[in-house]
Amino acid sequence: MNTQLFALAIFDGVAYAALVFLVAVGLTLIFGVLQILNVAHGSFYAIGAYATASLGGMVFAAGFSPYLAFPLMLIVAVLVGIALGGLIEQFLLKRIYVKEGALQLLVTFAVFMILEDVQRLVWGVQPYFESSALQALGNIKVLGITYTVYQLIVLPCIALAVLICLRLFLRRTLSGKLILAVTEDREAATSIGIDADRVYLLTFIVGAALAAFGGALASATTSVVPGMGADMIVLSFAVVATAGLGQIEGAALTALLIGLGRSFAVYLMPELQVLVPYLIMLLVLLVRPQGLFGIAQARKI
Amino acid sequence: MKKLLSAATLAAATLLGASAMAADKPSEVQIGITAFLSGPASVFGEPAKAAAEMIIEDMNANGGIGGVPVKAHFVDEGAGGEALLAEYRRLVQDVKVDAMFASISSGNCNKIAPLAEDLKILNLMWDCGTQRIFEENKYRYVFRTQANATPEMLSTVLYLLKTKPDFKTIAVVNQDYAWGRDSWAIFSTALKAMKPDVEVVAEFFPKFGTPDFSTEISRLQALRPDVILSTSWGGDLDTFVRQASQRGLTDTSTLVLPLAESSLERLGDALPAGHIVGARGDHYFLHPEKKDDAAFKAFVAAFKDKTGAYPIYPVFHISQALSAIKGAYEKAIAANGSQWPDHEQVVDAMEGLTFKGLGREVTIRADHQGVEDQLLGTTIRADGYNFAVLDNMMMFDGDAITTPVGQESIAWLSTLNADFMNSVKAEEFKH
Amino acid sequence: MALRKIIPVLLVALVAALPLLAPFTQVMLTLALAKGLAVLGIIVLLHAGQVSFGHALFFAVAAYTAAFVGKSFAGGELVAMMVAGTLVAAVTGLFVGLFVVRYRHIFFGMLNLAFSMIFFSFLEKFYHITGGSDGLQVLRPSVLGIEMERTGFEMLLFYGSLVICLAAGWATWAFLRSPIGNMMQTIKTNEIRLEYLGVSARATLLAGYVVSAALCGLGGVLMAVAQGIVTPEYAWWIRSGEFVFIAILGGANSVAGAFVGSLVYEIVRTYAAAFAADVWQMVLGVFLLAIILFASDGLVGMYNALMDRLGGKGGMRTDDAREAAE
Known part of the structure; x- marks a missing residue:
């Protein structure tokens, strides 16, 4: 493997990692605060992608600028976050915070199954493809290989921006600090007067919106097809568990690790490509069950 | 108890029903059709279901089958193996359908063929491509009303060799499942037999339903093969072609896409001119012999x-498949002195049957495999369509390119040579 | 009181009689029983308060073992397949268990998921060994050396499965009542106390884990033989989720719940797929939500509540429904 191929593998890995991170970070955020592993996260991702592809198709067909795709993605993400995430948290999750973890997970699993069919009823089964945003930005040649600007530059930059914004939001804003406080110790937070219910709702909306945003960004690069949510959710599970549940920066590094592992596998041992994320997860969890960046929890007596 | 009673009545009713049926014309001919109505392969199942409904409506408006109307029951192959098998049995044993059409997926055909044989139900494999079924086993009740993977891939190799005889290198990007693997085995065997000097520079089998081919495309750009084969379909094919054309791979390599007829319209302008497209038979909405036919x-x-x-x-x-079942009933009625035939007589009638769907005629051989001609073409841009259509089409004679009865495809293909290529008749058509 | 004991017996009799009345239900019921065995495995672990989201691994390991036995020995022998499949699943359970019993709750669940997804990817990727995503065919095996026609074989498989399920149900019930079963329950309530007593929580959980893997394996073999094919989907995470789903549906703390749950699940699923083809997942999802939100003790819990109201006498444990059926 020469330097050129080495560099190429890194480029491909980074572009891929950016998308995975965007989805995984929402999942880990929700887990950190609500202690729920949200299976329906995959549905938010798929719905974000479907909504962007179908709305984008209409907008561009009407002759608007393809650069409108970017604000459109943000709008879709916020809408999915509030409309779907908000409703699900208010009407379902709220009722089950007292139940045990397995039941909570199953509730999100049920939501996932329902949303799978909702997608089919709304968008049908034909693949959607809407890449105007990607095409508008054009290509760039690196080391003799053509890349799209969108994947090589824009996606990683957006992922980085999301990471930084999230960090600032959590550390510098009041809402963010409230979220952190509840994550740290719910009982103590409630006793000093923090409205934990509001924090839960806010977190779930932000997490769902991030998944939808990931889907919206992905829709420009790939066919939006039935079943895309189920694949994404296990991958983000792997990222989140490897990083340590609730670890935001950790999720970024792990996504990068998995992205690079995958692209190097394509160059060196294509047969291992699909195994890479899970192998990494397994190896990490066997050595550090709390994940690469997780903090070991004291056992409850 | 209520359940028990109603089940008993049901059982009694079915017993009575069965004994009464053999004699007269039934009130309807019932067909169970399995198709993907969910999951990625529903890109095939949904259009087929819509077409089946249209064709059956039309058939029934014109006297159905021998004066008996046809009724179809649809089963979702996407609901998973257990649900499919349970529903298949329910249709055969409870609803008592007269024939089953199963299925789209080769995996499901593998599952269902022995089941149909044991249930003694006429089963037309209406879409699946695996060539193995009739090469590895003999069946009485199972037939295939179209070609299989071997003629589909062999005609692709022939078209490629005829239109682009000087290519030196090839790479493959197929979905990682039996179709992707088997079709590559058939294609590469035929290619090596007829043009041994071709070098295979890369073989990729990305996961089924993979959303991202970036890494594969980077590698292919570095390798620059003359030809890139992909037998993928549906969303996977769309994604691959789009990502390839976005990054200019379609300018440096010729794509060979034996299933892309089913993606042409969706791909829009993502598939540029000059790439090879197949249709798993002579299937094309601008079929060169039929496009001016009023009914078509x-x-x-x-x-x-x-x-x-x-x-x-x-x-x-x-x-x-619908035209075959109609043909079989009509043939059996004629053979039965204009009396309504029983199930076995209809099965007998399938053998050697010739029938015609929307494309050219298809004939069922002794091994129950359909012989169907194959159409391939090269993409061009044409007025009136906002997607690529086919030009320089060739139609290959099904008899010549289907594995002879009793032979195994890979073994047969490896005996071919350059003379074979010249011996196969190919009719040419323009857009 | 009497009614409470009679109804389960009647239910078992009804299940046994159903295929005679409606032949097409036979295979569906066999599949439900096979899944019920796997769910039983989940219930063993639930007893210790642990939920595995990767038990489809053992289901698949055993199913593929059966397929390989069939391939290597010209069709194979049903009994050999069951023994080999269950054994391989138990041994796999031992190795996986050695790692995962160190963890609890979500980490336990996730690690199990990781193992099952690795096996799933392996099955998908190593096409030349595993047949890739199309899987391997399982030809109809002989039974104790006797070759059988499909009709006879399927009937035998169904009644055989029914007997196996009753036996496994009873054995699991006994296991959960045994000292080791009681210690497993302590892992759920107060693990530290268990350690103070000088009992290794890990060893206890490991024992339960191996039992649960073996049960899943047995179910996997029956499933493979009944379906005639094994595919990587056997190890897919949604299948693991389905097992947990059924366990909750039936009633998480009861042996009878595993089978009641899987029978109801299979029937709902089959008919939803047949009559509401467009929305069968939605039907299942709503069904699951309704159970969790409004009847979190599952079907067996509902049954007991109903009986309590009818008889006015409480005090009987849910598991006794199964005992009554023996």
Whole structure:
């Protein structure tokens, strides 16, 4: 493997990692605060992608600028976050915070199954493809290989921006600090007067919106097809568990690790490509069950 | 107790029903059709279902089968193996359908063929491609009303060799499942037999339903093969072609896409001119021999009207299966002195049957495999269509390119040589 | 009181009689029983308060073992397949268990998921060994050396499965009542106390884990033989989720719940797929939500509540429904 191929593998890995991170970070955020592993996260991702592809198709067909795709993605993400995430948290999750973890997970699993069919009823089964945003930005040649600007530059930059914004939001804003406080110790937070219910709702909306945003960004690069949510959710599970549940920066590094592992596998041992994320997860969890960046929890007596 | 009683009545009723049926004409001919109505392969199942409904409606308006109307029951292959098998049995044993059409997936055909044989139900494999079924086993009740993977891939190799004789290197990007693997085995065996000096520079089998081919495309750009084969379909094929054309791979390599007829309209301008496209048979909404035929034109228009898209190959496949069952009944009625035939007589009639769906005629051979001609073409841009259509089409004679009865495909293909290529008749057509 | 004991017996009799009345239900019921065995495995672990989201691994390991036995020995022998499949699943359970019993709750669940997804990817990727995503065919095996026609074989498989399920149900019930079963329950309530007593929580959980893997394995073999094919989907995470789903549906703390749950689940699923083809997942999802939100003790819990109201006498444990059926 020469330097050129080495560099190429890194480029491909980074572009891929950016998308995975965007989805995984929402999942880990929700887990950190609500202690729920949200299976329906995959549905938010798929719905974000479907909504962007179908709305984008209409907008561009009407002759608007393809650069409108970017604000459109943000709008879709916020809408999915509030409309779907908000409703699900208010009407379902709220009722089950007292139940045990397995039941909570199953509730999100049920939501996932329902949303799978909702997608089919709304968008049908034909693949959607809407890449105007990607095409508008054009290509760039690196080391003799053509890349799209969108994947090589824009996606990683957006992922980085999301990471930084999230960090600032959590550390510098009041809402963010409230979220952190509840994550740290719910009982103590409630006793000093923090409205934990509001924090839960806010977190779930932000997490769902991030998944939808990931889907919206992905829709420009790939066919939006039935079943895309189920694949994404296990991958983000792997990222989140490897990083340590609730670890935001950790999720970024792990996504990068998995992205690079995958692209190097394509160059060196294509047969291992699909195994890479899970192998990494397994190896990490066997050595550090709390994940690469997780903090070991004291056992409850 | 209520359950028990109603089940008992049901059992009694079915017993009575069975004894009464053999004598007279039934009130309807019932057909169970399995198709993907969910999951990625529903890109094939949904159009086929829409077409089946249109064709059956039309059939029933014109006297059905021998004066008996046809009724179809649809089963979702996407609901998983257990549900499919349970529903298959329910249709055969409880609803008592007269024939089953199963299925789209080769995996499901593998599951269902022995089951149909044991249940003694006429089963037309209406879309699946695996060539193995009739090469590895003998069946009485199972037939295939279209070609299989071998003629589909062999005709692709022939078209490639005839139109691009000087290529030196090839790479493959197929879906990682039996179709992707088997079709590559057939293609590469035939290619090596007829043009041994071709070098295979890369073989990729990305996961089924993979959303991202960036890494594969980077590697292919570095390798610069003359030809890139992909037998993928549906969303996977769309994604690959789009990502390839976005990054200029379609300018440096010729794509060979044996299933892309089913993606042409969706791909829009993502698939540029000059790439090779196949259709798993002579299936094309601008079929060179049929496009001016009034009935064909009317069907295409009505289909487009109903579904919003032009018909693709599964539509042709389901039309063939429906035309075969109609043909078989009519043949059996004639052989039975104009009396309504029993199930076994209809099965007998399938052998050697010739029938015609939306495309050219298809004949069922002694091994129950359908012999069907193959159409391939090269993409061009044409007025009136906002997606690539086919030019320089060739139609290959099904008899010459289907593995002879009793032989195994890979073994047969490896005996071919350059003379074989010249011996196969290929009719040429322009857009 | 009497009614409470009679109804389960009647239910078992009804299940046994159903295929005679409606032949097409036979295979569906066999599949439900096979899944019920796997769910039983989940219930063993639930007893210790642990939920595995990767038990489809053992289901698949055993199913593929059966397929390989069939391939290597010209069709194979049903009994050999069951023994080999269950054994391989138990041994796999031992190795996986050695790692995962160190963890609890979500980490336990996730690690199990990781193992099952690795096996799933392996099955998908190593096409030349595993047949890739199309899987391997399982030809109809002989039974104790006797070759059988499909009709006879399927009937035998169904009644055989029924007997196996009753036996496994009873054995699991006994296991959960045994000292080791009681210690497993302590892992759920107060693990530290268990350690103070000088009992290794890990060893206890490991024992339960191996039992649960073996049960899943047995179910996997029956499933493979009944379906005639094994595919990587056997190890897919949604299948693991389905097992947990059924366990909750039936009633998480009861042996009878595993089978009641899987029978109801299979029937709902089959008929939803047949009559509401467009929305069968939605039907299942709503069904699951309704159970969790409004009847979190599952079907067996509902049954007991109903009986309590009818008889006015409480005090009987849910598991006794199964005992009554023996």
